[in-house]
Amino acid sequence: MQDMKTITFNDNEITVKELTVKQVRQVFSRLEKEDALFLDDILDQHVPALVIAEATGISVTDMEGHKPSELVALAQEVASVNPSVASLIKKRLAVYEKMQAMTLNQPLTGQPAA
Numbered sequence: 001m002q003d004m005k006t007i008t009f010n011d012n013e014i015t016v017k018e019l020t021v022k023q024v025r026q027v028f029s030r031l032e033k034e035d036a037l038f039l040d041d042i043l044d045q046h047v048p049a050l051v052i053a054e055a056t057g058i059s060v061t062d063m064e065g066h067k068p069s070e071l072v073a074l075a076q077e078v079a080s081v082n083p084s085v086a087s088l089i090k091k092r093l094a095v096y097e098k099m100q101a102m103t104l105n106q107p108l109t110g111q112p113a114a
Contacts, residue, residue, distance in 0.1 A: 009058070019055055045075035047089065
């Protein structure tokens with residue numbers, strides 16, 4: 001695993017950095033407090049826009065000026081340098097989806113389905 005990688009994005013060389021545990025924790029703290037970003041919905045990647053911003057230095061506002069295909073490629077580069085973050089997000093999404101499915105199978109009384 002690399003701790004940084006230089007790539008070309010929007011005709012500029014940028015460095016994609018591996019985030020520290022502290023940085024990941026701070027990003028997750030922001031994700032829990034803030035509303036979901038439209039970018040995350042449109043990109044449908046395993047690294048949210050805030051992680052991309054933290055790892056590349058490209059602001060969310062700047063990302064909104066790019067085509068989704070460009071940002072998907074950027075997200076994949078960030079995930080390749082930060083595989084632990086991408087894996088953590090996959091695990092959390094799986095748990096969320098399982099909890100949501102369990103909730104949908106519950107009758108309105110709150111009692112387990114028979």
